[in-house]
Amino acid sequence: MSRTLVIQLARLGDLVQTMPMIMALRKLSPRDTIDLLCPEPLRDLGTLIPGLDRVVGWDGARWHRWAAQATQGLRPNQREEIEQELRALCPHTYDRAFVLNQHTRAIVAGTLLAKECVGPLAHGPLSEQLTPWAAYVREIARTRRSNRIHLSDAFCGMCGLLPPGTPPRCLTPLLSPSRNLEPIGQGGGPWIGVIVGAGDPARQIPIEVWRTWIVRFLAVLPRGRVVLIGHGAECDRARDIQHAMPPSILGRIWDLTGQTTIHALAQVLARCQYVVGSDTGPLHLAAAVGTPTLGWYFARARVHETGPYGSGHRIWQAQSEDGGAVVPATWPIEPSLDVLLNTSPRAQSQWSHWTSQIDEWGTYYSEAGQSSAPPREREALWHELSPAMPV
Incomplete structure:
Protein backbone atom coordinates (compact mmCIF):
# COMPACT_ATOMS: atom_id res chain seq x y z
CA MET A 1 0.00 0.00 0.00
CA CYS A 159 -3.25 13.67 -12.16
CA GLY A 160 -3.13 11.00 -14.88
CA LEU A 161 -6.64 9.76 -14.13
CA LEU A 162 -9.78 9.31 -16.19
CA PRO A 163 -13.04 10.88 -14.91
CA PRO A 164 -15.05 8.46 -12.76
CA GLY A 165 -18.08 8.35 -15.12
CA THR A 166 -20.58 8.93 -12.30
CA PRO A 167 -20.94 12.07 -10.17
CA PRO A 168 -19.53 11.77 -6.62
CA ARG A 169 -21.79 12.48 -3.68
CA CYS A 170 -20.94 14.05 -0.34
CA LEU A 171 -21.55 11.95 2.73
CA THR A 172 -24.62 12.91 4.76
CA PRO A 173 -23.56 15.09 7.72
CA LEU A 174 -24.10 13.34 11.01
CA LEU A 175 -25.77 16.01 13.11
CA SER A 176 -29.18 16.69 14.54
CA PRO A 177 -30.85 19.69 12.93
CA SER A 178 -31.12 22.78 15.10
CA ARG A 179 -34.52 24.29 15.77
CA ASN A 180 -34.19 26.83 12.93
CA LEU A 181 -33.13 24.14 10.43
CA GLU A 182 -35.65 21.46 11.37
CA PRO A 183 -38.65 22.83 9.37
CA ILE A 184 -36.69 23.03 6.10
CA GLY A 185 -37.96 20.50 3.59
CA GLN A 186 -40.95 19.61 5.77
CA GLY A 187 -44.43 20.56 4.51
CA GLY A 188 -45.25 22.95 1.71
CA GLY A 189 -42.95 23.08 -1.21
CA PRO A 190 -41.01 23.19 -3.27
CA TRP A 191 -38.28 24.43 -0.95
CA ILE A 192 -35.79 26.50 -2.92
CA GLY A 193 -32.36 27.48 -1.67
CA VAL A 194 -31.33 30.96 -2.84
CA ILE A 195 -27.60 31.73 -2.60
CA VAL A 196 -27.67 35.45 -1.94
CA GLY A 197 -24.01 36.29 -2.63
CA ALA A 198 -20.76 35.02 -4.14
CA GLY A 199 -17.09 35.00 -3.18
CA ASP A 200 -16.33 37.11 -6.24
CA PRO A 201 -18.27 40.42 -5.99
CA ALA A 202 -18.55 40.49 -9.80
CA ARG A 203 -20.67 37.31 -9.59
CA GLN A 204 -23.18 38.66 -7.08
CA ILE A 205 -26.72 38.75 -8.42
CA PRO A 206 -28.20 42.20 -7.67
CA ILE A 207 -30.41 42.47 -4.59
CA GLU A 208 -33.35 43.86 -6.58
CA VAL A 209 -33.17 40.90 -8.97
CA TRP A 210 -33.32 38.45 -6.10
CA ARG A 211 -36.22 40.33 -4.53
CA THR A 212 -38.15 40.20 -7.81
CA TRP A 213 -37.40 36.50 -8.31
CA ILE A 214 -38.53 35.55 -4.80
CA VAL A 215 -41.77 37.55 -5.02
CA ARG A 216 -42.57 35.99 -8.41
CA PHE A 217 -41.73 32.48 -7.18
CA LEU A 218 -43.92 32.76 -4.08
CA ALA A 219 -46.76 34.17 -6.22
CA VAL A 220 -46.78 31.38 -8.83
CA LEU A 221 -46.17 28.56 -6.33
CA PRO A 222 -48.39 29.31 -3.29
CA ARG A 223 -46.94 26.40 -1.28
CA GLY A 224 -43.36 27.33 -2.13
CA ARG A 225 -40.75 28.19 0.48
CA VAL A 226 -37.41 30.03 0.16
CA VAL A 227 -34.22 29.48 2.17
CA LEU A 228 -31.70 32.33 2.01
CA ILE A 229 -28.15 30.96 2.11
CA GLY A 230 -24.92 32.86 2.68
CA HIS A 231 -22.05 33.46 5.08
CA GLY A 232 -21.95 36.04 7.85
CA ALA A 233 -20.76 38.91 5.64
CA GLU A 234 -23.86 38.45 3.47
CA CYS A 235 -26.44 38.98 6.23
CA ASP A 236 -26.97 42.58 5.11
CA ARG A 237 -27.70 41.40 1.55
CA ALA A 238 -30.29 38.96 2.90
CA ARG A 239 -31.95 41.70 4.97
CA ASP A 240 -32.00 44.05 1.98
CA ILE A 241 -33.60 41.35 -0.18
CA GLN A 242 -36.43 41.00 2.35
CA HIS A 243 -36.85 44.75 2.82
CA ALA A 244 -40.43 46.01 2.31
CA MET A 245 -41.79 42.53 1.54
CA PRO A 246 -45.33 41.91 2.89
CA PRO A 247 -45.57 39.78 6.08
CA SER A 248 -47.40 37.04 4.19
CA ILE A 249 -44.31 36.54 2.03
CA LEU A 250 -41.79 36.89 4.86
CA GLY A 251 -43.54 34.04 6.66
CA ARG A 252 -42.45 31.75 3.82
CA ILE A 253 -38.78 32.80 3.86
CA TRP A 254 -36.13 31.24 6.12
CA ASP A 255 -33.07 33.47 6.43
CA LEU A 256 -30.09 31.28 7.36
CA THR A 257 -27.29 33.63 6.29
CA GLY A 258 -24.44 33.50 8.78
CA GLN A 259 -26.10 30.70 10.78
CA THR A 260 -24.72 27.49 9.28
CA THR A 261 -21.54 25.53 9.68
CA ILE A 262 -20.33 23.64 6.60
CA HIS A 263 -21.99 20.45 7.86
CA ALA A 264 -25.26 22.29 8.52
CA LEU A 265 -25.03 23.98 5.12
CA ALA A 266 -24.67 20.61 3.40
CA GLN A 267 -27.71 19.34 5.28
CA VAL A 268 -29.78 22.42 4.34
CA LEU A 269 -28.84 22.11 0.67
CA ALA A 270 -29.79 18.43 0.70
CA ARG A 271 -33.23 19.30 2.08
CA CYS A 272 -34.02 21.73 -0.76
CA GLN A 273 -35.73 20.60 -3.97
CA TYR A 274 -33.66 23.09 -6.01
CA VAL A 275 -30.86 25.56 -5.31
CA VAL A 276 -30.52 28.77 -7.34
CA GLY A 277 -27.45 30.99 -7.53
CA SER A 278 -24.47 32.23 -9.47
CA ASP A 279 -21.19 30.35 -9.96
CA THR A 280 -20.19 30.06 -6.31
CA GLY A 281 -19.11 27.39 -3.80
CA PRO A 282 -22.52 26.59 -2.24
CA LEU A 283 -24.00 25.97 -5.71
CA HIS A 284 -21.35 23.29 -6.33
CA LEU A 285 -21.91 21.87 -2.85
CA ALA A 286 -25.64 21.62 -3.62
CA ALA A 287 -24.86 19.51 -6.68
CA ALA A 288 -22.50 17.36 -4.60
CA VAL A 289 -25.24 16.51 -2.08
CA GLY A 290 -27.55 15.52 -4.93
CA THR A 291 -29.80 18.59 -5.22
CA PRO A 292 -30.63 19.90 -8.72
CA THR A 293 -29.30 23.40 -9.35
CA LEU A 294 -30.37 26.40 -11.43
CA GLY A 295 -27.32 28.53 -12.13
CA TRP A 296 -27.01 32.04 -13.57
CA TYR A 297 -23.51 32.36 -15.06
CA PHE A 298 -22.15 35.81 -15.91
CA ALA A 299 -19.09 38.01 -15.28
CA ARG A 300 -16.29 35.56 -16.20
CA ALA A 301 -18.09 32.35 -15.15
CA ARG A 302 -18.47 29.85 -17.96
CA VAL A 303 -20.77 26.86 -17.92
CA HIS A 304 -18.45 24.42 -19.70
CA GLU A 305 -15.64 24.96 -17.21
CA THR A 306 -17.40 25.22 -13.86
CA GLY A 307 -21.05 24.29 -14.31
CA PRO A 308 -22.32 22.12 -11.41
CA TYR A 309 -20.96 18.60 -11.87
CA GLY A 310 -23.22 15.70 -12.78
CA SER A 311 -26.43 15.41 -14.78
CA GLY A 312 -29.70 17.36 -14.78
CA HIS A 313 -28.38 20.76 -13.71
CA ARG A 314 -29.68 23.81 -15.60
CA ILE A 315 -27.51 26.82 -16.36
CA TRP A 316 -28.33 30.16 -17.99
CA GLN A 317 -25.15 31.56 -19.52
CA ALA A 318 -24.91 35.30 -20.19
CA GLN A 319 -23.65 35.89 -23.73
CA SER A 320 -20.61 37.99 -24.59
CA GLU A 321 -19.61 38.99 -28.10
CA ASP A 322 -15.90 39.27 -27.31
CA GLY A 323 -15.57 36.52 -24.68
CA GLY A 324 -14.92 39.03 -21.88
CA ALA A 325 -16.72 39.63 -18.61
CA VAL A 326 -20.49 40.08 -18.91
CA VAL A 327 -22.65 42.47 -16.88
CA PRO A 328 -26.19 41.38 -17.81
CA ALA A 329 -28.83 43.94 -18.72
CA THR A 330 -31.61 41.38 -18.16
CA TRP A 331 -31.91 38.34 -15.91
CA PRO A 332 -33.46 34.85 -16.52
CA ILE A 333 -36.15 35.24 -13.86
CA GLU A 334 -39.08 33.83 -15.83
CA PRO A 335 -37.16 30.99 -17.56
CA SER A 336 -35.87 29.65 -14.23
CA LEU A 337 -39.38 29.84 -12.76
CA ASP A 338 -40.63 27.84 -15.76
CA VAL A 339 -38.40 24.95 -14.64
CA LEU A 340 -40.01 24.96 -11.19
CA LEU A 341 -43.44 24.93 -12.86
CA ASN A 342 -42.39 21.94 -15.03
CA THR A 343 -42.97 23.91 -18.23
CA SER A 344 -40.60 24.46 -21.13
CA PRO A 345 -38.33 27.41 -20.23
CA ARG A 346 -38.96 30.41 -22.44
CA ALA A 347 -36.10 32.12 -24.25
CA GLN A 348 -34.37 35.08 -22.60
CA SER A 349 -32.47 37.72 -24.54
CA GLN A 350 -28.73 37.83 -23.80
CA TRP A 351 -28.83 34.36 -22.19
CA SER A 352 -28.45 30.79 -23.48
CA HIS A 353 -29.87 27.78 -21.62
CA TRP A 354 -27.80 24.62 -20.96
CA THR A 355 -28.41 21.23 -19.30
CA SER A 356 -25.71 18.93 -17.89
CA GLN A 357 -24.95 15.33 -18.83
CA ILE A 358 -22.19 12.93 -17.83
CA ASP A 359 -20.34 10.20 -19.72
CA GLU A 360 -16.98 8.40 -19.61
CA TRP A 361 -15.15 11.67 -20.34
CA GLY A 362 -16.84 13.55 -17.50
CA THR A 363 -19.51 16.24 -17.35
CA TYR A 364 -20.61 18.30 -20.33
CA TYR A 365 -23.43 20.74 -21.06
CA SER A 366 -25.79 20.76 -24.06
CA GLU A 367 -27.68 23.82 -25.20
CA ALA A 368 -31.48 23.65 -24.98
CA GLY A 369 -33.00 22.71 -28.31
CA GLN A 370 -29.74 21.23 -29.60
CA SER A 371 -28.50 17.64 -29.70
CA SER A 372 -27.52 16.25 -26.30
CA ALA A 373 -24.75 14.15 -27.87
CA PRO A 374 -21.36 14.82 -26.28
CA PRO A 375 -19.09 17.20 -28.21
CA ARG A 376 -16.51 15.22 -30.20
CA GLU A 377 -13.64 17.55 -29.35
CA ARG A 378 -13.66 16.35 -25.72
CA GLU A 379 -12.41 12.87 -26.59
CA ALA A 380 -9.87 14.32 -29.03
CA LEU A 381 -8.53 16.62 -26.29
CA TRP A 382 -8.10 13.71 -23.90
CA HIS A 383 -6.00 11.86 -26.50
CA GLU A 384 -3.98 15.00 -27.19
CA LEU A 385 -3.32 15.98 -23.55
CA SER A 386 -2.90 12.46 -22.14
CA PRO A 387 -1.01 10.59 -24.86
CA ALA A 388 0.47 8.05 -22.43
CA MET A 389 -2.89 7.30 -20.78
CA PRO A 390 -4.91 4.35 -22.13
CA VAL A 391 -7.90 6.49 -23.05
Missing part, protein backbone atom coordinates in the same frame (compact mmCIF):
# COMPACT_ATOMS: atom_id res chain seq x y z
CA SER A 2 1.19 3.50 -0.75
CA ARG A 3 0.40 6.77 0.96
CA THR A 4 -1.07 9.53 -1.21
CA LEU A 5 -1.76 13.18 -0.39
CA VAL A 6 -4.21 15.27 -2.44
CA ILE A 7 -3.45 19.01 -2.13
CA GLN A 8 -6.24 21.50 -2.84
CA LEU A 9 -5.63 24.88 -1.20
CA ALA A 10 -8.19 26.96 -3.08
CA ARG A 11 -11.76 27.92 -2.17
CA LEU A 12 -14.89 25.91 -1.34
CA GLY A 13 -16.02 25.51 -4.95
CA ASP A 14 -12.60 24.26 -6.06
CA LEU A 15 -12.53 21.71 -3.23
CA VAL A 16 -15.97 20.38 -4.22
CA GLN A 17 -14.80 20.15 -7.83
CA THR A 18 -11.85 18.03 -6.66
CA MET A 19 -14.26 15.24 -5.67
CA PRO A 20 -14.32 13.49 -9.09
CA MET A 21 -10.51 13.26 -9.00
CA ILE A 22 -10.60 11.76 -5.49
CA MET A 23 -13.29 9.31 -6.58
CA ALA A 24 -11.25 8.26 -9.63
CA LEU A 25 -8.11 7.87 -7.49
CA ARG A 26 -9.92 5.73 -4.94
CA LYS A 27 -11.34 3.45 -7.67
CA LEU A 28 -7.85 3.02 -9.11
CA SER A 29 -6.17 2.43 -5.71
CA PRO A 30 -8.75 0.91 -3.35
CA ARG A 31 -6.17 -0.20 -0.76
CA ASP A 32 -4.00 2.92 -0.61
CA THR A 33 -4.11 5.56 2.09
CA ILE A 34 -5.48 8.77 0.58
CA ASP A 35 -5.36 11.96 2.64
CA LEU A 36 -6.40 15.51 1.78
CA LEU A 37 -4.61 18.77 2.58
CA CYS A 38 -7.01 21.72 2.36
CA PRO A 39 -7.48 25.14 4.00
CA GLU A 40 -8.29 24.80 7.69
CA PRO A 41 -11.71 26.56 7.35
CA LEU A 42 -12.75 23.87 4.82
CA ARG A 43 -11.58 20.90 6.85
CA ASP A 44 -15.16 19.99 7.83
CA LEU A 45 -16.10 19.85 4.16
CA GLY A 46 -13.22 17.46 3.57
CA THR A 47 -14.68 15.07 6.14
CA LEU A 48 -17.79 14.74 3.92
CA ILE A 49 -15.84 13.64 0.84
CA PRO A 50 -15.96 9.85 0.42
CA GLY A 51 -12.77 7.95 -0.31
CA LEU A 52 -10.51 9.88 2.06
CA ASP A 53 -8.76 8.43 5.09
CA ARG A 54 -7.73 11.70 6.74
CA VAL A 55 -8.24 15.42 6.22
CA VAL A 56 -5.42 17.79 7.20
CA GLY A 57 -6.11 21.49 7.68
CA TRP A 58 -3.60 24.01 6.27
CA ASP A 59 -3.25 27.19 8.34
CA GLY A 60 -2.64 29.55 5.44
CA ALA A 61 -2.29 32.68 7.58
CA ARG A 62 0.52 31.15 9.67
CA TRP A 63 2.44 29.95 6.62
CA HIS A 64 2.02 33.33 4.96
CA ARG A 65 3.57 35.00 8.02
CA TRP A 66 6.48 32.57 7.96
CA ALA A 67 7.04 33.17 4.25
CA ALA A 68 7.03 36.95 4.76
CA GLN A 69 9.53 36.63 7.61
CA ALA A 70 11.75 34.29 5.59
CA THR A 71 12.35 37.00 2.99
CA GLN A 72 14.21 38.90 5.73
CA GLY A 73 15.99 35.85 7.07
CA LEU A 74 14.80 33.09 9.42
CA ARG A 75 15.11 33.50 13.18
CA PRO A 76 17.45 30.99 14.88
CA ASN A 77 14.56 28.80 16.04
CA GLN A 78 12.19 29.40 13.15
CA ARG A 79 13.45 26.58 10.91
CA GLU A 80 12.93 24.11 13.75
CA GLU A 81 9.47 25.60 14.38
CA ILE A 82 8.52 25.06 10.73
CA GLU A 83 9.84 21.49 10.73
CA GLN A 84 7.87 20.70 13.88
CA GLU A 85 4.73 22.11 12.28
CA LEU A 86 5.24 19.91 9.22
CA ARG A 87 5.75 16.82 11.38
CA ALA A 88 2.57 17.65 13.31
CA LEU A 89 0.62 18.05 10.07
CA CYS A 90 1.94 14.87 8.45
CA PRO A 91 4.04 12.62 10.70
CA HIS A 92 5.00 10.37 7.78
CA THR A 93 6.31 11.30 4.36
CA TYR A 94 3.86 10.49 1.58
CA ASP A 95 4.85 8.40 -1.41
CA ARG A 96 3.27 10.94 -3.74
CA ALA A 97 1.30 14.14 -3.67
CA PHE A 98 -1.27 15.22 -6.25
CA VAL A 99 -1.06 19.02 -6.42
CA LEU A 100 -4.17 20.63 -7.91
CA ASN A 101 -3.19 24.32 -7.65
CA GLN A 102 -0.69 26.22 -9.75
CA HIS A 103 0.07 28.44 -6.75
CA THR A 104 3.55 28.27 -5.25
CA ARG A 105 2.31 27.39 -1.77
CA ALA A 106 0.64 24.19 -3.01
CA ILE A 107 3.70 23.14 -5.03
CA VAL A 108 6.00 23.77 -2.05
CA ALA A 109 3.69 21.82 0.26
CA GLY A 110 3.75 18.82 -2.09
CA THR A 111 7.53 18.97 -2.37
CA LEU A 112 7.99 19.09 1.42
CA LEU A 113 5.46 16.40 2.28
CA ALA A 114 5.94 13.75 -0.42
CA LYS A 115 8.68 11.86 -2.26
CA GLU A 116 7.04 12.52 -5.64
CA CYS A 117 4.74 15.29 -6.88
CA VAL A 118 2.17 14.99 -9.65
CA GLY A 119 0.50 18.20 -10.76
CA PRO A 120 0.97 21.37 -12.77
CA LEU A 121 4.77 21.36 -13.19
CA ALA A 122 6.45 18.96 -15.58
CA HIS A 123 9.93 18.73 -13.99
CA GLY A 124 9.79 19.39 -10.27
CA PRO A 125 9.14 22.43 -8.05
CA LEU A 126 11.81 24.65 -9.64
CA SER A 127 10.59 24.02 -13.16
CA GLU A 128 8.65 26.65 -15.11
CA GLN A 129 7.35 24.17 -17.69
CA LEU A 130 3.71 23.19 -17.19
CA THR A 131 2.31 19.76 -17.90
CA PRO A 132 0.01 19.57 -20.95
CA TRP A 133 -3.15 19.66 -18.81
CA ALA A 134 -1.95 22.55 -16.64
CA ALA A 135 -0.89 24.50 -19.74
CA TYR A 136 -4.30 23.89 -21.28
CA VAL A 137 -6.16 25.11 -18.16
CA ARG A 138 -3.95 28.23 -17.96
CA GLU A 139 -4.41 29.01 -21.65
CA ILE A 140 -8.20 28.71 -21.40
CA ALA A 141 -8.19 31.07 -18.41
CA ARG A 142 -5.95 33.55 -20.24
CA THR A 143 -7.51 33.59 -23.70
CA ARG A 144 -11.12 32.74 -22.75
CA ARG A 145 -11.37 30.64 -25.92
CA SER A 146 -13.93 27.88 -26.41
CA ASN A 147 -13.55 24.98 -24.01
CA ARG A 148 -15.62 21.85 -23.38
CA ILE A 149 -13.53 20.15 -20.67
CA HIS A 150 -14.94 20.67 -17.19
CA LEU A 151 -12.47 21.85 -14.53
CA SER A 152 -13.18 18.76 -12.39
CA ASP A 153 -12.24 16.53 -15.32
CA ALA A 154 -9.15 18.63 -16.04
CA PHE A 155 -8.09 17.94 -12.43
CA CYS A 156 -8.39 14.22 -13.24
CA GLY A 157 -6.31 14.61 -16.40
CA MET A 158 -3.64 16.61 -14.55
